[in-house]
Amino acid sequence: FQVNTSGQFVGLAEMLGPVDFKKTMDFWQQNKWNGFFPVVWHIVKDIPNRLFKHITLENNDNRPVTFSRDTQEIGLPQGLEVLKIFKAYRHGTSILDDFDFYEEKENTRCARKGINADSLHEARLSYFGTDDLKSMV
Secondary structure (H helix, E strand, C coil): CCCCCEEEEEEEEEEECCECCCCCCCCCCCCCCEEEECCCEEEEEEEEHHHCCCCEEHHHCEHHHHHCCCCCCCCCCHHHHHHHHHHHCCCCCHHHHHHHHHHHHHHHHHHCCCCHHHHHHHHHHHHHHHHHHHHHC
16 A cells, blocks of 8 residues: 555555445545445555565556556566565554544544534444454554
8 A cells, every 4th residue: 555645655455355335434635535445454664665666567557566556456476576575674654653643634624624523433433333444454
C-alpha cells in the first residue's frame, strides 16, 4: 500500500475478499472513492519509493512498481523482490505514528460539516461490525 503522493510504501497487506461497493467509509478527503475490502496487514512500515524503482512490471508498460495503481497485478519475481525489500528495510517510522495527526484532521473535517466525530465513529463500528474491523487491523 502507498499513500497517494507520499513518495513511500506504508505497508504490505493481503486482500481477503472482493471489493464491496455497497460499503463505504466517509473519510476520503476527495469524495471520488467508495467501497470496502477486507485486508490483513502483514508488514507496516514506511519505505521510500526509491528502493523499488528498479522493479518494473511488463504488464504496466515496464513502469516501476511505484507507478502501480489499485488492483495492479505483480508477477512472482517482482513480488518476491518487493517482499525482500520490505523484510530487509530498517524503518524509523510507520503510518501508525501519524494516527494522532489523521485523527485531528478527521475531527476538523467533521466539525466543518457539523458532524459529531464520536457518533460517526460509533456509526462506523455498528455498520462494519467488529469482525470486519478485526480484519482491517
